[in-house]
Amino acid sequence: MRFAYPLYLLLLLILPVLWWRMRHGRTASGPMIYSDVRRIKEAFGVAGRPVEPFSHRIRRWLYSVRLLILALLILALARPQAEIVLQDVKTEGVDIVLAIDVSGSMEIIDLDAKGNRTRLEVTKEVVRDFIEGRTTDRIGMLVYAAQAYTQCPLTVDYGILKNFLDQVHINMVDPNRTAIGMALANCVNRFRGSEAKSKVIILLSDGENNAGEIDPITAAELAKAVGVKVYTIGIGGYGTGYIRREVMGEITHIPQQVSMDEEVLRRIAETTGGKYYRATDRASFQKIFQEIDSLEKTTVQSRGHRRFEELFLYFAVPALILLIIEIVLTNTRFRKLP
Secondary structure, three states: OEEOOHHHHHHHHHHHHHHHHHHHOOOOOOOOOOOOOHHHHHHHOHHHOOOOOHHHHHHHHHHHHHHHHHHHHHHHHOOEEEEEEEEEEEEOOEEEEEEEEOOHHHHOEOOOOOOOOOHHHHHHHHHHHHHHHOOOOEEEEEEEOOOEEEEEEEEOOHHHHHHHHHOOOHHHOOOOOOOHHHHHHHHHHOOOOOOOOEEEEEEEEOOOOOOOOOOHHHHHHHHHHOOEEEEEEEEOOOOEEEEEEEEOOEEEEEEEEOOOOHHHHHHHHHHHOOOEEEEOOHHHHHHHHHHHHHHOOOOEEEEEEEEEEEOOHHHHHHHHHHHHHHHHHHOOOOOOOO
16 A cells, blocks of 8 residues: 555644643633532542543543544545556557448348348458457448448447448448549548558458549559558459349349459559458458458557555545544533533
Protein backbone atom coordinates (compact mmCIF):
# COMPACT_ATOMS: atom_id res chain seq x y z
CA MET A 1 0.00 0.00 0.00
CA ARG A 2 1.13 3.56 -0.68
CA PHE A 3 -0.15 7.08 -0.03
CA ALA A 4 -0.66 9.47 -2.92
CA TYR A 5 -0.35 12.52 -0.60
CA PRO A 6 2.02 11.35 2.19
CA LEU A 7 2.60 14.87 3.56
CA TYR A 8 -0.86 14.75 5.12
CA LEU A 9 0.43 11.98 7.41
CA LEU A 10 2.35 14.66 9.33
CA LEU A 11 -0.99 15.68 10.82
CA LEU A 12 -0.87 12.44 12.83
CA LEU A 13 1.75 14.12 15.02
CA ILE A 14 -0.94 16.23 16.66
CA LEU A 15 -2.68 13.12 18.04
CA PRO A 16 -0.19 12.53 20.92
CA VAL A 17 -0.51 16.21 21.85
CA LEU A 18 -4.28 15.94 22.00
CA TRP A 19 -4.01 12.69 24.01
CA TRP A 20 -1.64 14.31 26.53
CA ARG A 21 -3.95 17.31 26.82
CA MET A 22 -6.87 15.00 27.56
CA ARG A 23 -4.95 13.10 30.29
CA HIS A 24 -3.13 15.99 31.97
CA GLY A 25 -4.83 19.15 30.88
CA ARG A 26 -7.05 21.23 33.17
CA THR A 27 -10.21 22.93 32.13
CA ALA A 28 -11.84 25.68 34.10
CA SER A 29 -15.50 25.28 34.95
CA GLY A 30 -18.00 27.61 36.55
CA PRO A 31 -19.41 27.05 40.05
CA MET A 32 -22.57 24.98 40.50
CA ILE A 33 -25.03 25.39 43.39
CA TYR A 34 -26.69 22.25 44.79
CA SER A 35 -29.81 22.32 46.97
CA ASP A 36 -29.08 18.84 48.30
CA VAL A 37 -25.60 17.32 48.79
CA ARG A 38 -26.75 13.81 49.73
CA ARG A 39 -26.06 12.53 46.24
CA ILE A 40 -22.51 13.87 46.44
CA LYS A 41 -21.92 12.08 49.72
CA GLU A 42 -23.26 8.83 48.30
CA ALA A 43 -20.89 9.17 45.37
CA PHE A 44 -17.90 9.15 47.75
CA GLY A 45 -19.09 5.97 49.47
CA VAL A 46 -17.00 4.23 52.05
CA ALA A 47 -13.82 5.80 53.46
CA GLY A 48 -14.38 8.90 51.43
CA ARG A 49 -13.23 7.27 48.18
CA PRO A 50 -15.40 8.09 45.17
CA VAL A 51 -17.36 5.32 43.50
CA GLU A 52 -17.35 6.26 39.80
CA PRO A 53 -20.41 5.13 37.85
CA PHE A 54 -19.83 2.92 34.80
CA SER A 55 -21.29 5.57 32.50
CA HIS A 56 -18.63 8.03 33.67
CA ARG A 57 -15.84 5.60 32.79
CA ILE A 58 -17.31 5.06 29.34
CA ARG A 59 -17.58 8.82 28.80
CA ARG A 60 -13.80 9.15 29.13
CA TRP A 61 -13.33 6.77 26.25
CA LEU A 62 -15.44 8.96 23.94
CA TYR A 63 -12.49 11.35 23.69
CA SER A 64 -10.32 8.42 22.54
CA VAL A 65 -12.94 7.64 19.89
CA ARG A 66 -12.65 11.23 18.66
CA LEU A 67 -8.89 10.79 18.30
CA LEU A 68 -9.44 7.55 16.38
CA ILE A 69 -11.91 9.31 14.05
CA LEU A 70 -9.37 12.07 13.45
CA ALA A 71 -6.64 9.52 12.70
CA LEU A 72 -8.86 7.68 10.17
CA LEU A 73 -9.77 10.95 8.43
CA ILE A 74 -6.10 11.94 8.17
CA LEU A 75 -5.28 8.54 6.63
CA ALA A 76 -8.15 8.92 4.16
CA LEU A 77 -6.95 12.43 3.29
CA ALA A 78 -3.50 11.01 2.48
CA ARG A 79 -5.27 8.90 -0.20
CA PRO A 80 -4.12 5.31 0.45
CA GLN A 81 -3.77 3.13 -2.64
CA ALA A 82 -3.16 -0.55 -3.28
CA GLU A 83 -0.67 -1.33 -6.01
CA ILE A 84 -1.79 -3.80 -8.67
CA VAL A 85 0.74 -5.04 -11.23
CA LEU A 86 -0.86 -5.73 -14.59
CA GLN A 87 0.48 -7.13 -17.83
CA ASP A 88 0.48 -4.35 -20.37
CA VAL A 89 0.41 -4.98 -24.11
CA LYS A 90 2.63 -2.79 -26.22
CA THR A 91 2.00 -3.12 -29.94
CA GLU A 92 3.21 -1.33 -33.01
CA GLY A 93 -0.12 -2.10 -34.65
CA VAL A 94 -1.54 -3.13 -38.02
CA ASP A 95 -4.14 -0.98 -39.76
CA ILE A 96 -6.42 -2.96 -42.06
CA VAL A 97 -9.07 -1.69 -44.48
CA LEU A 98 -11.54 -4.19 -45.95
CA ALA A 99 -12.95 -3.27 -49.38
CA ILE A 100 -16.12 -5.27 -50.07
CA ASP A 101 -17.66 -5.48 -53.53
CA VAL A 102 -21.45 -4.94 -53.42
CA SER A 103 -22.08 -4.95 -57.17
CA GLY A 104 -25.01 -6.91 -58.60
CA SER A 105 -22.88 -9.95 -59.40
CA MET A 106 -22.38 -10.52 -55.67
CA GLU A 107 -25.93 -11.93 -55.71
CA ILE A 108 -24.68 -14.98 -57.60
CA ILE A 109 -24.94 -18.22 -55.66
CA ASP A 110 -21.86 -20.38 -56.25
CA LEU A 111 -19.81 -20.36 -53.04
CA ASP A 112 -22.32 -22.06 -50.74
CA ALA A 113 -22.31 -25.85 -51.04
CA LYS A 114 -25.99 -25.97 -50.08
CA GLY A 115 -26.90 -23.38 -52.70
CA ASN A 116 -28.68 -21.09 -50.26
CA ARG A 117 -26.41 -18.09 -49.71
CA THR A 118 -25.12 -15.50 -52.14
CA ARG A 119 -21.52 -14.49 -52.61
CA LEU A 120 -22.10 -11.41 -50.46
CA GLU A 121 -23.68 -13.42 -47.63
CA VAL A 122 -20.76 -15.86 -47.57
CA THR A 123 -18.31 -12.95 -47.76
CA LYS A 124 -19.88 -11.27 -44.73
CA GLU A 125 -19.65 -14.50 -42.71
CA VAL A 126 -15.96 -15.01 -43.53
CA VAL A 127 -15.11 -11.35 -42.90
CA ARG A 128 -16.89 -11.50 -39.54
CA ASP A 129 -14.75 -14.49 -38.51
CA PHE A 130 -11.62 -12.58 -39.55
CA ILE A 131 -12.61 -9.54 -37.47
CA GLU A 132 -13.27 -11.70 -34.42
CA GLY A 133 -9.79 -13.20 -34.79
CA ARG A 134 -8.03 -9.84 -34.46
CA THR A 135 -7.38 -8.32 -31.03
CA THR A 136 -5.22 -5.19 -31.13
CA ASP A 137 -5.42 -3.91 -34.71
CA ARG A 138 -7.49 -1.10 -36.15
CA ILE A 139 -9.85 -2.27 -38.88
CA GLY A 140 -11.93 -0.17 -41.26
CA MET A 141 -14.38 -1.09 -44.01
CA LEU A 142 -15.31 0.30 -47.41
CA VAL A 143 -18.05 -0.84 -49.79
CA TYR A 144 -18.03 -0.22 -53.50
CA ALA A 145 -19.77 -0.87 -56.79
CA ALA A 146 -20.25 2.03 -59.24
CA GLN A 147 -19.00 4.29 -56.41
CA ALA A 148 -16.98 3.69 -53.28
CA TYR A 149 -18.04 4.70 -49.77
CA THR A 150 -16.49 4.32 -46.31
CA GLN A 151 -18.77 2.07 -44.28
CA CYS A 152 -16.67 2.29 -41.11
CA PRO A 153 -13.43 4.22 -40.41
CA LEU A 154 -10.44 2.56 -38.78
CA THR A 155 -11.43 1.44 -35.30
CA VAL A 156 -10.65 -1.04 -32.54
CA ASP A 157 -14.33 -1.22 -31.60
CA TYR A 158 -15.02 -4.52 -33.32
CA GLY A 159 -18.61 -4.58 -32.08
CA ILE A 160 -19.41 -1.39 -34.00
CA LEU A 161 -17.52 -2.69 -37.02
CA LYS A 162 -19.56 -5.91 -37.07
CA ASN A 163 -22.78 -3.91 -36.80
CA PHE A 164 -21.77 -1.97 -39.90
CA LEU A 165 -20.90 -5.26 -41.62
CA ASP A 166 -24.41 -6.56 -40.92
CA GLN A 167 -25.85 -3.53 -42.72
CA VAL A 168 -23.97 -4.22 -45.97
CA HIS A 169 -26.29 -5.18 -48.86
CA ILE A 170 -26.34 -5.10 -52.64
CA ASN A 171 -28.46 -2.01 -53.35
CA MET A 172 -26.70 0.33 -50.90
CA VAL A 173 -24.58 1.47 -53.89
CA ASP A 174 -25.46 1.52 -57.61
CA PRO A 175 -24.87 -2.19 -58.33
CA ASN A 176 -24.67 -2.08 -62.12
CA ARG A 177 -20.95 -1.30 -62.43
CA THR A 178 -17.70 -1.84 -60.52
CA ALA A 179 -15.10 0.84 -59.75
CA ILE A 180 -12.15 -1.15 -58.44
CA GLY A 181 -9.65 1.69 -58.98
CA MET A 182 -11.79 4.22 -57.08
CA ALA A 183 -12.33 1.73 -54.27
CA LEU A 184 -8.59 1.11 -53.94
CA ALA A 185 -7.76 4.84 -53.99
CA ASN A 186 -10.35 5.56 -51.31
CA CYS A 187 -8.93 2.76 -49.17
CA VAL A 188 -5.47 4.31 -49.41
CA ASN A 189 -6.96 7.64 -48.33
CA ARG A 190 -8.28 5.97 -45.15
CA PHE A 191 -4.67 5.61 -43.94
CA ARG A 192 -4.11 9.35 -43.86
CA GLY A 193 -2.56 10.14 -40.50
CA SER A 194 -1.98 6.48 -39.64
CA GLU A 195 1.21 5.76 -37.68
CA ALA A 196 0.86 1.98 -37.83
CA LYS A 197 3.96 0.01 -38.75
CA SER A 198 1.97 -2.08 -41.23
CA LYS A 199 -0.88 -0.86 -43.45
CA VAL A 200 -2.95 -3.45 -45.31
CA ILE A 201 -5.87 -3.41 -47.73
CA ILE A 202 -7.89 -6.56 -48.37
CA LEU A 203 -9.73 -5.98 -51.64
CA LEU A 204 -12.58 -8.38 -52.40
CA SER A 205 -14.02 -8.37 -55.91
CA ASP A 206 -15.91 -10.67 -58.26
CA GLY A 207 -15.92 -8.52 -61.40
CA GLU A 208 -14.09 -6.17 -63.72
CA ASN A 209 -13.24 -2.51 -63.42
CA ASN A 210 -15.77 -0.68 -65.62
CA ALA A 211 -16.44 2.53 -63.69
CA GLY A 212 -14.60 5.36 -61.93
CA GLU A 213 -11.99 7.87 -63.00
CA ILE A 214 -8.98 6.04 -61.53
CA ASP A 215 -7.39 3.01 -63.15
CA PRO A 216 -6.78 0.08 -60.74
CA ILE A 217 -3.07 -0.13 -61.54
CA THR A 218 -2.65 3.61 -60.99
CA ALA A 219 -4.35 3.21 -57.61
CA ALA A 220 -2.01 0.31 -56.85
CA GLU A 221 1.02 2.50 -57.60
CA LEU A 222 -0.41 5.09 -55.19
CA ALA A 223 -0.76 2.42 -52.49
CA LYS A 224 2.83 1.31 -53.06
CA ALA A 225 4.08 4.89 -52.81
CA VAL A 226 2.63 5.34 -49.31
CA GLY A 227 3.67 1.90 -48.06
CA VAL A 228 0.30 0.13 -48.21
CA LYS A 229 0.20 -3.59 -49.02
CA VAL A 230 -2.84 -4.93 -50.91
CA TYR A 231 -4.17 -8.46 -50.75
CA THR A 232 -6.71 -9.11 -53.51
CA ILE A 233 -9.31 -11.87 -53.40
CA GLY A 234 -11.28 -12.90 -56.46
CA ILE A 235 -14.70 -14.15 -55.35
CA GLY A 236 -16.58 -16.79 -57.34
CA GLY A 237 -16.33 -20.23 -58.84
CA TYR A 238 -15.56 -21.18 -62.43
CA GLY A 239 -18.24 -21.60 -65.05
CA THR A 240 -21.86 -20.53 -64.58
CA GLY A 241 -23.59 -19.52 -61.39
CA TYR A 242 -27.16 -18.43 -60.83
CA ILE A 243 -29.15 -15.65 -59.25
CA ARG A 244 -32.30 -16.33 -57.25
CA ARG A 245 -35.34 -14.28 -58.29
CA GLU A 246 -39.03 -14.41 -57.48
CA VAL A 247 -41.15 -14.62 -60.66
CA MET A 248 -44.94 -14.84 -60.52
CA GLY A 249 -44.77 -15.77 -56.83
CA GLU A 250 -42.23 -18.56 -57.40
CA ILE A 251 -38.48 -18.69 -56.76
CA THR A 252 -36.57 -19.02 -60.03
CA HIS A 253 -32.85 -19.57 -60.57
CA ILE A 254 -31.48 -17.45 -63.41
CA PRO A 255 -28.13 -18.62 -64.86
CA GLN A 256 -25.33 -16.05 -64.67
CA GLN A 257 -22.01 -16.26 -66.46
CA VAL A 258 -19.04 -15.69 -64.15
CA SER A 259 -16.74 -12.93 -65.39
CA MET A 260 -13.71 -11.74 -63.43
CA ASP A 261 -10.56 -9.81 -64.37
CA GLU A 262 -8.06 -11.90 -62.44
CA GLU A 263 -5.12 -10.35 -64.23
CA VAL A 264 -5.87 -6.88 -62.84
CA LEU A 265 -6.36 -8.24 -59.32
CA ARG A 266 -3.07 -10.12 -59.56
CA ARG A 267 -1.17 -7.05 -60.80
CA ILE A 268 -2.59 -4.92 -57.97
CA ALA A 269 -1.30 -7.39 -55.39
CA GLU A 270 2.12 -7.82 -57.03
CA THR A 271 2.61 -4.06 -57.39
CA THR A 272 2.13 -3.46 -53.65
CA GLY A 273 3.95 -6.55 -52.37
CA GLY A 274 0.74 -8.38 -51.50
CA LYS A 275 -0.74 -11.57 -52.88
CA TYR A 276 -3.69 -12.56 -55.05
CA TYR A 277 -6.13 -15.32 -54.07
CA ARG A 278 -9.15 -16.95 -55.70
CA ALA A 279 -12.05 -18.04 -53.47
CA THR A 280 -14.15 -20.64 -55.28
CA ASP A 281 -16.12 -21.89 -52.26
CA ARG A 282 -16.62 -21.09 -48.60
CA ALA A 283 -13.86 -23.42 -47.39
CA SER A 284 -11.22 -21.89 -49.66
CA PHE A 285 -12.47 -18.41 -48.70
CA GLN A 286 -11.85 -19.17 -45.02
CA LYS A 287 -8.37 -20.57 -45.71
CA ILE A 288 -7.45 -17.39 -47.59
CA PHE A 289 -8.37 -15.19 -44.65
CA GLN A 290 -6.58 -17.54 -42.27
CA GLU A 291 -3.40 -17.18 -44.34
CA ILE A 292 -3.70 -13.39 -44.47
CA ASP A 293 -4.32 -13.39 -40.73
CA SER A 294 -1.10 -15.32 -40.14
CA LEU A 295 0.91 -13.11 -42.52
CA GLU A 296 -0.25 -9.87 -40.92
CA LYS A 297 0.00 -10.68 -37.24
CA THR A 298 0.75 -7.79 -34.89
CA THR A 299 4.10 -7.82 -33.08
CA VAL A 300 3.13 -7.79 -29.40
CA GLN A 301 5.47 -7.13 -26.50
CA SER A 302 4.29 -7.54 -22.93
CA ARG A 303 5.58 -5.47 -20.05
CA GLY A 304 4.37 -5.07 -16.51
CA HIS A 305 2.82 -1.81 -15.45
CA ARG A 306 1.32 -0.59 -12.23
CA ARG A 307 -2.24 0.39 -11.48
CA PHE A 308 -3.46 1.70 -8.13
CA GLU A 309 -6.79 0.96 -6.47
CA GLU A 310 -8.12 3.71 -4.22
CA LEU A 311 -8.54 2.61 -0.57
CA PHE A 312 -9.59 5.86 1.13
CA LEU A 313 -13.15 4.58 1.60
CA TYR A 314 -11.80 1.88 3.93
CA PHE A 315 -10.78 4.69 6.28
CA ALA A 316 -13.40 7.36 5.55
CA VAL A 317 -16.45 5.10 5.98
CA PRO A 318 -15.45 3.73 9.46
CA ALA A 319 -14.58 7.29 10.52
CA LEU A 320 -18.04 8.48 9.45
CA ILE A 321 -19.74 5.60 11.29
CA LEU A 322 -17.75 6.23 14.49
CA LEU A 323 -18.46 9.96 14.24
CA ILE A 324 -22.20 9.36 14.05
CA ILE A 325 -22.04 6.95 17.03
CA GLU A 326 -19.95 9.41 19.05
CA ILE A 327 -22.32 12.30 18.35
CA VAL A 328 -25.37 10.24 19.29
CA LEU A 329 -23.85 8.93 22.55
CA THR A 330 -22.44 12.31 23.55
CA ASN A 331 -25.82 13.99 23.16
CA THR A 332 -27.96 11.24 24.69
CA ARG A 333 -26.79 8.60 27.19
CA PHE A 334 -23.45 10.25 28.00
CA ARG A 335 -24.50 13.84 27.77
CA LYS A 336 -22.47 16.10 30.06
CA LEU A 337 -24.09 18.93 31.93
CA PRO A 338 -22.46 22.37 31.73
